[in-house]
Amino acid sequence: MALWMLAWVAIVILPACQARLVPRVSFPSGSSGRLLSRFDSPTIGNTTTLLLSHDGETLFVGARDAVISLDVSQPGVMELKRKLDWFPTTKDLDDCSMKGKVKTDCPNFIRVLQFLNSTHMYTCGTFAFSPRCTYIDSQTFNLVFGPSGKPDEGRGRCPYDPYQRNTAIIVGERDSLQRAGGDGELYTGTVADYRGNRPVISRYLSEGNHIDLKLDDTLGWLEDPTFISSTFIPSEEKVYFFFSEEGREYDFIEKFTVSRIAQVCTSDIGGQRTLQRRWTTFSKAQLLCQAEKELPYNVLQDIVTLPPPDGASDDETLFYGIFTSQWSVNSGKSAVCAFRLGDIKKIFSGNYKVLNRDTLRWSTRVQEKVANPGECGLHNASDSDLRFVKENFLADESVLPIGKGLALVSPDQSYSKITAQRTRGANGKDYTVLLLLTESGFLHKVVLLDQGPHIIEEVQVFQQPQAVKNLLLSISKGMVFVGTSDGVLGVPTSNCSYYWSCAECVLSRDPFCAWDPNRKACADVTSIPADAGQDVDGANVVEMCKVTTITPRAKFGQHKPPTESCPPGEQVLVSLNEVVTLRCPEASKLASVHWERPNSRISPELYLQRSDGSLRFLATPVTLGHYLCFSTESGYQQTLALYTVKQNSGGASTGTGAGAGAGAALTTPATTPTRPSSQSTVKGVGPGPKTEAPKPTLFWRRPDATITFNTDRKFTGVNRPRLDQDVEKLEPAEGRSYFQELVAVSLMLALALCVILMGALYALRQKCRGKSGPQVCPRRDSEAGSLREQDPLTRSPSPTAAATGNKRKGLAQNGLVQNGLVHGKAPSAKNGSPRGSNGHLPNTPM
Numbered sequence: 098m099a100l101w102m103l104a105w106v107a108i109v110i111l112p113a114c115q116a117r118l119v120p121r122v123s124f125p126s127g128s129s130g131r132l133l134s135r136f137d138s139p140t141i142g143n144t145t146t147l148l149l150s151h152d153g154e155t156l157f158v159g160a161r162d163a164v165i166s167l168d169v170s171q172p173g174v175m176e177l178k179r180k181l182d183w184f185p186t187t188k189d190l191d192d193c194s195m196k197g198k199v200k201t202d203c204p205n206f207i208r209v210l211q212f213l214n215s216t217h218m219y220t221c222g223t224f225a226f227s228p229r230c231t232y233i234d235s236q237t238f239n240l241v242f243g244p245s246g247k248p249d250e251g252r253g254r255c256p257y258d259p260y261q262r263n264t265a266i267i268v269g270e271r272d273s274l275q276r277a278g279g280d281g282e283l284y285t286g287t288v289a290d291y292r293g294n295r296p297v298i299s300r301y302l303s304e305g306n307h308i309d310l311k312l313d314d315t316l317g318w319l320e321d322p323t324f325i326s327s328t329f330i331p332s333e334e335k336v337y338f339f340f341s342e343e344g345r346e347y348d349f350i351e352k353f354t355v356s357r358i359a360q361v362c363t364s365d366i367g368g369q370r371t372l373q374r375r376w377t378t379f380s381k382a383q384l385l386c387q388a389e390k391e392l393p394y395n396v397l398q399d400i401v402t403l404p405p406p407d408g409a410s411d412d413e414t415l416f417y418g419i420f421t422s423q424w425s426v427n428s429g430k431s432a433v434c435a436f437r438l439g440d441i442k443k444i445f446s447g448n449y450k451v452l453n454r455d456t457l458r459w460s461t462r463v464q465e466k467v468a469n470p471g472e473c474g475l476h477n478a479s480d481s482d483l484r485f486v487k488e489n490f491l492a493d494e495s496v497l498p499i500g501k502g503l504a505l506v507s508p509d510q511s512y513s514k515i516t517a518q519r520t521r522g523a524n525g526k527d528y529t530v531l532l533l534l535t536e537s538g539f540l541h542k543v544v545l546l547d548q549g550p551h552i553i554e555e556v557q558v559f560q561q562p563q564a565v566k567n568l569l570l571s572i573s574k575g576m577v578f579v580g581t582s583d584g585v586l587g588v589p590t591s592n593c594s595y596y597w598s599c600a601e602c603v604l605s606r607d608p609f610c611a612w613d614p615n616r617k618a619c620a621d622v623t624s625i626p627a628d629a630g631q632d633v634d635g636a637n638v639v640e641m642c643k644v645t646t647i648t649p650r651a652k653f654g655q656h657k658p659p660t661e662s663c664p665p666g667e668q669v670l671v672s673l674n675e676v677v678t679l680r681c682p683e684a685s686k687l688a689s690v691h692w693e694r695p696n697s698r699i700s701p702e703l704y705l706q707r708s709d710g711s712l713r714f715l716a717t718p719v720t721l722g723h724y725l726c727f728s729t730e731s732g733y734q735q736t737l738a739l740y741t742v743k744q745n746s747g748g749a750s751t752g753t754g755a756g757a758g759a760g761a762a763l764t765t766p767a768t769t770p771t772r773p774s775s776q777s778t779v780k781g782v783g784p785g786p787k788t789e790a791p792k793p794t795l796f797w798r799r800p801d802a803t804i805t806f807n808t809d810r811k812f813t814g815v816n817r818p819r820l821d822q823d824v825e826k827l828e829p830a831e832g833r834s835y836f837q838e839l840v841a842v843s844l845m846l847a848l849a850l851c852v853i854l855m856g857a858l859y860a861l862r863q864k865c866r867g868k869s870g871p872q873v874c875p876r877r878d879s880e881a882g883s884l885r886e887q888d889p890l891t892r893s894p895s896p897t898a899a900a901t902g903n904k905r906k907g908l909a910q911n912g913l914v915q916n917g918l919v920h921g922k923a924p925s926a927k928n929g930s931p932r933g934s935n936g937h938l939p940n941t942p943m
């Protein structure tokens with residue numbers, strides 16, 4: 098059994114210790130902590146191609162049968178400026194249906210939308226499975242047809258099938274100084290036929306001496322690829338394509354997917370005899386996102402370019418990609434890997450594999466290198482050189498991620514889209530912030546730290562899974578735009594004012610946010626002239642917020658009632674032998690919660706701390722008294738709640754009333770939770786002597802004490818909770834047989850082992866979450882506002898109950914105004930609703 102337990106520890110606890118990658122704060126849809134701007138319209142759907150104007154004021158959106166422009170110049174609003182309709186004729190639609198296509202797939206889905214030059218944009222759409230492209234006059238927002246007077250043929254530029262992924266980029270319009278004045282050229286990766294099995298990488302709209310180019314049809318250049326994205330690196334004069342495809346170089350029975358980066362030179366004009374009108378500079382390499390001794394995350398989902406920091410070489414350009422795995426061991430998970438341009442260049446200038454045309458097997462090349470595949474400027478090269486290049490296009494080595502490992506692995510989320518940004522922290526250090534969109538509709542904001550990734554927050558951006566989605570970051574506006582089938586959403590990349598105290602501001606580890614000691618607010622780091630309180634790496638609250646620390650040991654060691662150092666918070670009136678649940682409000686999902694009693698121990702025989710942090714016990718003379726709930730995060734401990742559990746002098750029925758009055762919820766197994774009326778709420782606040790005392794209380798009284806009463810101790814009914822067993826364990830058992838005793842002893846032994854294990858687990862968990870640091874009892878006069886830490890609910894995502902509102906009011910009148918109220922952010926009483934009450938002050942029916 099001990100062995101089994103050890104195995105259990107190894108299997109269950111250790112990985113849990115490693116993979117503590119949980120968003121610290123979560124903002125569900127409609128949360129007031131994150132106000133999203135939204136554009137949706139019944140006439141505009143499938144809004145998935147996003148393009149931001151150079152000034153960042155206008156968002157162009159490719160949709161179904163239309164291109165629209167949205168005014169995004171004002172934060173929080175997104176207004177329709179123009180709509181340009183572009184749809185197939187009835188005849189086109191009939192033809193589409195005739196070909197056996199579903200009617201809903203026949204509209205013109207915009208798949209390419211790019212700036213061409215200073216006056217025009219270029220766009221392509223699937224156009225009823227007959228792709229077309231055309232110009233758009235940026236000024237008038239009208240369609241302009243090319244020289245032929247008709248839309249261009251879109252084959253090779255845009256897929257036929259709206260569900261096929263493609264990539265397109267126009268190069269030259271702004272980036273290319275060497276061809277001043279010319280329009281941009283269109284580089285595309287897509288399938289060039291109706292059936293979707295002729296993948297090509299091509300150049301269109303070629304300028305000057307350039308001619309349109311495409312890939313030679315030779316076997317093996319592309320193997321059933323899924324195109325993901327493309328990017329232009331001006332210093333290299335190369336366009337890079339990212340895709341996944343079948344990895345024919347691996348001799349697996351199973352079809353094996355690999356992720357690739359491919360490159361072409363923008364100066365390419367094809368060969369003179371060999372490779373006429375074909376790329377002479379195409380080469381590809383594998384992107385390997387793999388942790389040591391593990392299966393690779395082999396399927397690229399999205400990838401984004403992060404330009405080098407100011408002053409650094411272009412080789413420091415990074416590509417952050419999301420990868421998933423084709424194997425079920427890693428199904429549902431995804432990994433992020435970063436690749437460095439310098440490493441990619443090295444791989445492309447190294448050796449190449451060679452394909453044996455007879456066996457169709459790849460091998461590492463042994464013959465002498467005649468030419469350098471992937472090198473720019475081969476157009477005058479000899480035929481033999483070009484033939485060599487034509488056959489050697491797969492780099493021998495794979496591109497490995499920076500740090501030779503994964504930047505992060507999601508524990509349970511499939512990420513689908515990514516953006517990356519480098520931002521400067523208060524200490525002058527650059528931090529990489531990733532925004533990752535989950536399949537389930539949450540946007541995760543992650544900062545990459547030396548000790549590993551930290552998910553600062555998650556924001557819910559849609560509720561129904563979306564087939565197609567897009568992310569576009571506007572660094573200048575501090576916004577990220579999310580396009581889905583339903584509409585476009587603007588999400589601010591941060592909302593520092595959500596963090597109400599210095600401690601919360603620092604604990605968030607958000608490099609965009611820092612505590613401004615002058616304004617006493619968490620604000621955008623760029624807006625703080627000096628002394629910004631921020632510690633993204635260490636989250637050291639004590640240092641950053643200059644809070645004084647008191648350890649509870651010292652505090653309790655003085656054998657004073659806690660009223661002296663920390664006055665009583667919530668009063669909880671109970672009758673003996675009732676099950677009491679005390680809740681600890683959740684400020685952060687990364688905090689660990691523990692309970693303490695002055696001069697007493699929270700022994701596991703009498704108390705049950707549940708996974709949500711709440712504490713349960715049977716009210717007995719022993720368990721009456723004070724309870725403190727602490728949360729510890731990054732070694733910083735703060736008091737979240739304080740309760741005084743008192744015996745109700747009245748009978749059970751009056752106890753019930755007082756319980757409800759104290760903002761607690763009363764339930765019996767058979768009844769639905771009752772919401773305390775505002776009348777009883779006020780009453781609940783009133784009776785405590787502490788409210789009458791003019792002396793300001795150090796604690797917010799937590800409104801979320803949940804007490805449940807049971808006059809009938811038999812716990813009948815279907816809602817009988819699992820805890821009953823624990824409760825019954827406390828009762829003396831009678832009439833045991835000898836055998837029963839044996840069983841009991843065995844059980845006790847097992848229980849003891851469990852307790853030891855739980856202890857080990859707890860210690861381990863504490864270790865994972867950071868060392869236990871100084872324990873802080875908030876001080877009223879704390880500059881850093883540790884007092885405000887007592888009020889996580891003010892910013893809580895869900896509306897707070899009438900009870901809370903009224904209580905806050907009561908507190909305000911008592912001079913207990915804290916940050917939340919000063920800033921007018923306290924929930925008003927009129928917001929109270931049954932949902933708020935039951936939603937945020939959860940009852941625990943017994």
Ligand SMILES: *[C@@H]1O[C@H](CO)[C@@H](O)[C@H](O)[C@H]1NC(C)=O
Binds near residue numbers: 129132133592892
């Ligand atoms: C930021 O958070 C505060 C406090 O929760 C909220 O009142 C405000 O509306 C939020 N602002 C945005 C832009 O989300």
Ligand SMILES: *[C@@H]1O[C@H](CO)[C@@H](O)[C@H](O)[C@H]1NC(C)=O
Binds near residue numbers: 278
């Ligand atoms: C931009 O491209 C369009 C279409 O080729 C052309 O008509 C227009 O003159 C170009 N504008 C400039 C400023 O070159």
Ligand SMILES: *[C@@H]1O[C@H](CO)[C@@H](O)[C@H](O)[C@H]1NC(C)=O
Binds near residue numbers: 476477
């Ligand atoms: C390549 O050939 C073109 C003509 O085909 C010529 O103008 C150019 O100078 C040649 N370049 C090199 C590097 O030989």
Ligand SMILES: *[C@@H]1O[C@H](CO)[C@@H](O)[C@H](O)[C@H]1NC(C)=O
Binds near residue numbers: 206564583
């Ligand atoms: C367009 O949006 C609808 C939902 O609004 C969705 O069902 C459909 O699959 C989308 N089509 C494409 C091609 O994305």
